[in-house]
Amino acid sequence: RPADLPPGPGPALPLLGHLHLLDKDPRPKFREWRRQYGDVFSLYMGGQLVVVLNGYHVIKEALVKQADVFTIRPSMFITDYITRNRGIAFASGPAWKEQRKVCLEILRSLGMGRASLADKVQQEVGQFVQAVTALQGRPTDLTDLIGVSTSNNICAMVFGRRFRYDDPEFTRYLYLITENFKLLRATNLMNFIPLLRYLPGDLFNTEKVLSNVREMHDSFLKPQIQQHVDEADDTEQDDFITSYIRQIQQRRQHGNTVTSVNEESMLWVVSDLFVAGTETTSTALRWALLYFIHYPDVQEWCYKQISEVITTHRPPSMHDRPELTHVEATVMEVLRKADIAAMSIHHGVAHDAMLRGYRIPEGSVVVPFLDSVLNDEEVWGDPQNFRPQRFIGPQGQIVKREEFIPMSIGRRVCLGESFARMQLFLYFATVIQRFRFLPASGELPPMEGVMGLNHVPKPYLIRAVPRVFE
Numbered sequence: 106r107p108a109d110l111p112p113g114p115g116p117a118l119p120l121l122g123h124l125h126l127l128d129k130d131p132r133p134k135f136r137e138w139r140r141q142y143g144d145v146f147s148l149y150m151g152g153q154l155v156v157v158l159n160g161y162h163v164i165k166e167a168l169v170k171q172a173d174v175f176t177i178r179p180s181m182f183i184t185d186y187i188t189r190n191r192g193i194a195f196a197s198g199p200a201w202k203e204q205r206k207v208c209l210e211i212l213r214s215l216g217m218g219r220a221s222l223a224d225k226v227q228q229e230v231g232q233f234v235q236a237v238t239a240l241q242g243r244p245t246d247l248t249d250l251i252g253v254s255t256s257n258n259i260c261a262m263v264f265g266r267r268f269r270y271d272d273p274e275f276t277r278y279l280y281l282i283t284e285n286f287k288l289l290r291a292t293n294l295m296n297f298i299p300l301l302r303y304l305p306g307d308l309f310n311t312e313k314v315l316s317n318v319r320e321m322h323d324s325f326l327k328p329q330i331q332q333h334v335d336e337a338d339d340t341e342q343d344d345f346i347t348s349y350i351r352q353i354q355q356r357r358q359h360g361n362t363v364t365s366v367n368e369e370s371m372l373w374v375v376s377d378l379f380v381a382g383t384e385t386t387s388t389a390l391r392w393a394l395l396y397f398i399h400y401p402d403v404q405e406w407c408y409k410q411i412s413e414v415i416t417t418h419r420p421p422s423m424h425d426r427p428e429l430t431h432v433e434a435t436v437m438e439v440l441r442k443a444d445i446a447a448m449s450i451h452h453g454v455a456h457d458a459m460l461r462g463y464r465i466p467e468g469s470v471v472v473p474f475l476d477s478v479l480n481d482e483e484v485w486g487d488p489q490n491f492r493p494q495r496f497i498g499p500q501g502q503i504v505k506r507e508e509f510i511p512m513s514i515g516r517r518v519c520l521g522e523s524f525a526r527m528q529l530f531l532y533f534a535t536v537i538q539r540f541r542f543l544p545a546s547g548e549l550p551p552m553e554g555v556m557g558l559n560h561v562p563k564p565y566l567i568r569a570v571p572r573v574f575e
């Protein structure tokens with residue numbers, strides 16, 4: 106490692122680099138290396154130099170203060186192979202900029218984070234409550250139900266419709282997403298060890314991942330889009346696809362030929378919203394229920410406020426959000442402690458850069474290690490504890506800390522942040538109002554998660570016992 110690069114673990118092995126030192130869950134090793142080498146350290150994954158950014162100040166210095174340099178995605182074999190700079194999440198340059206701008210405009214016009222969309226989410230939460238009530242407190246793994254329900258919120262926004270919980274086709278597409286989130290961790294190795302690409306067969310599941318993407322696009326997204334195209338002229342429909350089609354038409358009418366806003370981009374953007382919005386939000390909700398059964402006092406702390414502020418006669422709405430501070434604080438603590446996007450999405454550098462006196466060469470992969478901020482002792486004091494009260498100030502108000510960055514910061518900050526936060530608030534408030542969550546047996550399920558692309562809880566059974574209102 107040249108002397109001006111960030112320090113890191115000793116000699117790298119040929120082909121593997123430092124990969125042999127990393128477990129399936131690299132977080133403990135990264136925490137150890139931060140203590141040893143400081144807030145900016147580097148390692149080789151295969152032949153690829155990876156620079157890991159730790160702590161709020163370093164991540165902000167890179168992603169915000171040097172945004173012109175650190176906003177791009179690195180060129181990686183797998184993502185280049187699959188997305189080819191289409192969509193948002195893995196695109197860079199002018200196409201990413203234009204897609205992100207158009208998407209944000211549309212999402213804002215649809216009311217992301219505001220009342221109109223909230224009504225639809227509230228209706229979906231109502232359906233979810235009905236389905237959970239029907240279980241009559243029986244021990245159940247709620248993963249699939251949560252998956253379909255949270256995904257329905259994206260569907261309401263993007264397609265203007267929802268799907269039944271027992272729709273086998275829709276459940277199949279959600280399964281494909283979950284499978285890809287799991288498979289991509291192994292597939293990722295191909296990014297770092299080019300030799301693996303030449304092995305016969307599909308040992309690292311690249312073809313499987315690609316065929317899952319194709320199936321989702323061809324059998325699900327394209328027909329949904331086509332239906333919107335067919336009905337575009339005579340529809341009052343108020344959803345993402347209809348708005349995007351209008352954006353395409355406007356550009357055509359103005360003779361704009363250099364734009365990336367076209368039918369192909371629409372497919373990839375819709376795919377990104379669907380994939381990024383489904384898996385993450387449902388994971389957060391699954392973590393939440395697990396925390397609820399481990400911390401019954403937190404459930405009661407929220408329930409007491411809900412029953413005082415809005416009683417139990419009507420479901421909570423977004424208007425209650427400012428007053429339901431205990432629920433809001435619990436959403437924040439789940440997002441902090443669950444570490445869902447611990448490694449964020451990889452960033453790159455547009456050209457050689459300097460950070461904290463170290464050179465970050467063009468071609469590096471940059472990991473904003475969000476875990477290092479969300480679990481920083483200097484910021485939180487007792488990060489290991491699940492304690493929503495840390496977000497409540499002396500006057501009972503919500504404390505907003507700039508270090509609270511579960512969805513990253515800078516120009517790439519999660520596009521669905523306010524939508525996700527709105528959904529989580531409505532689910533948490535409503536299910537706590539309606540149920541008491543208990544473990545399936547005397548033994549509590551483990552809190553350790555599994556690292557794929559996201560940090561997800563292991564499957565567990567839970568009892569949702571309807572509360573009896575007097």
Ligand code: HEM
Pocket residue numbers: 193194195205377378381382383385386389445446449450451473511512513514516517518519520521522524525
């Ligand atoms: C709890 C829920 C969620 C978490 C923890 C989360 C987290 C993240 C993180 C860490 C990133 C990477 C930011 C970076 O590169 O620095 C990201 C990007 C993104 N998220 Fe989310 N997200 C969530 C929900 C959503 C939802 C509901 C949507 C869609 C409506 C969404 C859409 C996206 C998109 C499109 C990107 C790519 C942005 C870009 O590259 O410009 N996310 N998210």
